[in-house]
């Protein structure tokens with residue numbers, strides 16, 4: 483099981499998660515139908531690939547495009563005082579640290595973006611986004627933005 487799986491120590495799913503698996507599946511279908519070229523879906527930024535090679539969290543999921551390699555998960559955190567391109571999480575303890583900061587933060591929200599990436603072909607897709615301070619999120623319910 484992935485170290486960055488979205489369950490707490492008791493195996494419960496944590497709140498504030500947005501799952502992007504449907505858009506992922508749609509994209510893969512478009513590729514398999516020939517409506518998208520490989521270079522249109524395997525265009526991971528060199529920085530993402532570097533992060534995937536160095537800090538990627540191994541999975542047993544085969545890459546949906548090349549099927550040669552398994553995908554790895556890379557997590558970025560966005561929030562106050564972090565770089566505009568996000569901060570790449572290099573070890574699971576860092577995510578816990580951001581959860582702790584997020585709970586007490588008054589300056590804004592911290593959000594983690596979990597991206598899957600293939601180190602072989604450059605396929606990448608956003609898997610899920612999660613609010614790192616779901617308790618606060620729960621207190622100020624927001625309308626779900628219209629899904630595209």
Ligand SMILES: [Zn+2]
Nearest residue numbers: 545548600603
């Ligand atoms: Zn691949």
